[in-house]
Amino acid sequence: MSTLWVGTSWKMTKTLAEGRAWAAGLRESLGGGGTSDGTVPAGVQPFVIPSFTAVTTVAEILGEDSPVLLGVQNAHWEDAGAWTGEVSVPQAKDAGARIVEIGHSERREHFGETVETTRLKVAAALRHGLTPLLCIGESDEVKETGGSGEFVLDQARGALEGLSAEELSRVLIAYEPIWAIGEKGRPATVDELIEPFAALGAEYTGRVTGLLYGGSVNLDNAADLLGIEHATGLFVGRTAWQLGGYLELLRIAEAHAAG
Numbered sequence: 365m366s367t368l369w370v371g372t373s374w375k376m377t378k379t380l381a382e383g384r385a386w387a388a389g390l391r392e393s394l395g396g397g398g399t400s401d402g403t404v405p406a407g408v409q410p411f412v413i414p415s416f417t418a419v420t421t422v423a424e425i426l427g428e429d430s431p432v433l434l435g436v437q438n439a440h441w442e443d444a445g446a447w448t449g450e451v452s453v454p455q456a457k458d459a460g461a462r463i464v465e466i467g468h469s470e471r472r473e474h475f476g477e478t479v480e481t482t483r484l485k486v487a488a489a490l491r492h493g494l495t496p497l498l499c500i501g502e503s504d505e506v507k508e509t510g511g512s513g514e515f516v517l518d519q520a521r522g523a524l525e526g527l528s529a530e531e532l533s534r535v536l537i538a539y540e541p542i543w544a545i546g547e548k549g550r551p552a553t554v555d556e557l558i559e560p561f562a563a564l565g566a567e568y569t570g571r572v573t574g575l576l577y578g579g580s581v582n583l584d585n586a587a588d589l590l591g592i593e594h595a596t597g598l599f600v601g602r603t604a605w606q607l608g609g610y611l612e613l614l615r616i617a618e619a620h621a622a623g
């Protein structure tokens with residue numbers, strides 16, 4: 365079975381002190397790569413995506429030998445220049461990031477992210493050897509029409525257009541239906557996710573690094589969500605913001621990976 369990717373975005377939460385405590389706890393629990401001072405979950409690739417202010421702090425606390433990959437929640441497509449308020453992929457890499465989250469629905473809704481900008485950002489991340497984590501997902505209105513699979517395929521195809529097979533193999537996709545995300549969302553049932561995962565899986569399974577699910581993942585539904593055909597991981601908000609929740613999700617994934 366392929367590696368299960370289980371990660372969290374902190375979105376716009378956590379002070380530095382809170383971020384430090386979370387990261388130090390994770391370091392203590394998982395240890396460094398190849399060391400015996402912690403337990404790295406077998407078959408699972410953990411990742412954490414703090415807000416920009418905490419990236420270097422978390423990188424330092426986790427350490428260079430950490431089995432945990434670090435990411436940023438966004439990055440600009442240009443390498444440098446007069447883009448006030450933006451952070452580039454080389455800057456993110458310099459700060460310790462290995463993953464660039466791209467096109468989260470909150471960014472599409474509030475910050476004008478489009479298929480075109482996601483395509484440019486995926487290309488920028490790949491150009492610098494970072495893993496793009498492309499987020500896609502449909503609204504409730506689209507879901508009601510029964511067109512979820514086609515809609516998310518269009519988002520993915522638009523962002524991944526023109527990539528070589530080698531480039532595509534370095535991409536992570538997170539399917540996150542908008543109606544399931546955050547405080548206003550409701551947890552999806554497995555049945556609701558079968559069609560979109562079938563559509564995405566038919567096109568991308570075996571061609572990308574992973575196909576993750578996100579949106580109201582919790583300790584009660586995580587195992588079932590990992591059981592969906594073509595799903596190879598979880599991308600989690602609220603449940604993982606408490607370290608205990610994240611560690612429990614890693615254990616659930618480890619048990620799933622062990623079969």
Ligand code: 13P
Nearest residue numbers: 545546579580600601602
């Ligand atoms: P929640 O797990 O809080 O619903 O957030 C999911 C998400 O948006 C991860 O990117």
